[in-house]
Amino acid sequence: MKKIVVFSNMYPSNEHPTYGIFVKNQVELLKDSGVIADVKAIDNPKGGKVQSLLKYGKWFAGSLLYLIGNQRNLALTHAHYAFPTGLLSLIGKRLFKIPYVVTVHGGDIDKMAKKNARIAGLTQTILQEASHVITVGERLKQEVVTNFGVLETNVTVMSMGVDRTVFHPLVKEQVRSELNLPQREQVILFIGNLIREKGVLELVQAFEELQNKLPGVSLHLVGSAKSAAFVEEVKQYIAARQIGRIHFEGTKPQKELAKWLAAADVLALPSYHEGFGLVALEAMAAGTPVVASDVGGLPYLLADGAGILVPAREVEGLAAGIQQALTADETSNRERREELVHEHSYEMILEKLLKIYGETERTR
Incomplete structure (x- = not known):
């Protein structure tokens, strides 16, 4: 597999070590298995309305520049959260024919898509044009299929997984x-x-x-x-x-x-x-x-x-x-x-994820 890029609007930093830690853990799991992966993410949860707009604008512009510069080297993109993150993957597909996977975490369906009709419409387009949609829970799968018209065969229920080397019984x-x-x-x-x-x-x-x-x-x-x-x-x-x-x-x-x-x-x-x-x-x-x-x-x-x-x-x-x-x-x-x-162990999650990537990546 050639390189992939992971887009996320949540990712940990030294200042905010648990912010989107589940995304980082999955990226590290992929890297440990031999996948070459870059990350374009927001790692700061703070900000009012104006600061958030600036933060998201900078991230979005930087991610687009990354797509332009790396379009030939990417096998696929993986977006965490359908909107706004999945919009980057949708643009990559339409401009550069890069296939993508999107993981739906819940808030993108339960809250973001319900803000207005425009966001709901964009969310539907992003989900329908994805090569594969991953939902972290069964209820989310039913919503994606029923409310957003995604083919059930294109949806896999898969949590972010648990690291049993970290989480296990102690005295x-x-x-x-x-x-x-x-x-x-x-x-x-x-x-x-x-x-x-x-x-x-x-x-x-x-x-x-x-x-x-x-x-x-x-x-x-x-x-x-x-x-x-x-x-x-x-x-x-x-x-x-x-x-x-x-x-x-x-x-x-x-x-x-x-x-x-x-x-x-x-x-x-x-x-x-x-x-x-x-x-x-x-x-x-x-x-x-x-x-x-x-x-x-x-x-x-x-x-x-x-x-x-x-x-x-x-x-x-x-x-x-x-x-x-x-x-x-x-x-x-x-x-x-x-x-x-x-x-839901990392071993089982990695096996499923690599299978999805293998069926999604472009070969040319």
């Missing part, structure tokens, strides 16, 4: 000691952007309920304060209600996230919408039970008792689900969780 006492966590507390963990749509406020409210039933419990929120105003709202709620044992832990590199997952008694993922829910898979790989909203790709991932599903935006149901996880037998459905981790 709980040892990692708790490393993280300065009390050995006897029941630790509830949240990992994700601290934004309203992730259900953070509902989680805090559910935790308040749980403290009356399970006194030795703590809540740790790991992630970026993407919305400072929302985080302040949550902190004011905590202060007004005098809720103790809630800790804002900030962002963590992946290897440390793996320790947090192994140290926790339960991972809570109360999102309003979720394309796949990769952190839930990482929790399963670490041997930690998952309680998550019954939205997006999570019902498929946590089916057959692999996790506990609760209604989104419902505090009482979330509290009940977490209590159930904290009092359940830790060995329940372990076999099913291990099957899922294997199915």
